[in-house]
Amino acid sequence: MTPDEQRDFLSKEHAEAMRYMSNAEETLTKAGRDGRHYIDAKYVQTACGIAHLAILRALDAWFELKGFPKPSKKQRKSIDYYTYRAAKVDGKVLTTLQEAYNLLHLSGYYDGTKSVKVIKEGFDDAYEIIDKIKPDNPIDTPETRGDKAMRIWNRFVISLTVMFMRKPY
Helix, strand or coil: CCHHHHHHHHHHHHHHHHHHHHHHHHHHHHCCEECCEECCHHHHHHHHHHHHHHHHHHHHHHHHHCCCCCCCCCCCCCHHHHHHHHHHHCHHHHHHHHHHHHHHHHHHHHCCCCEHHHHHHHHHHHHHHHHHHCCCCCCCCCCCHHHHHHHHHHHHHHHHHHHHHCCCC
């Protein structure tokens, strides 16, 4: 994937993940707040579920650029799918993913916690993962044989051009 293609891909995926987060924050405002707790657990659970999906969307794009094969349509992706791949690529992302999963998916979505602090920390983790696919942050992708051949050829052509463009003294 060329840098321009990568930037276009990341820009589309980042925008989509951020749209999910915007929807999650909008849903969270509907929950209402009473000091350190949200009032309506239903909206909190929905917001946490949407934020968790934003994380998965960002990780799918990140893994695609890292060269991981996509699972078949019949395979359901579990948290193990994401943690296994994140562990192979970046330990910090793995830690953030586990924290976000515990805070948003388990505590927020399943258990229905209404703690503002817990949900805020989960959202912060989500944004940290989504920032990994920001178009401004190029991702190192594995170089294919064709890319390597093209890189060598380009260097050769440039060196020839420079060699023949020099003025004799």
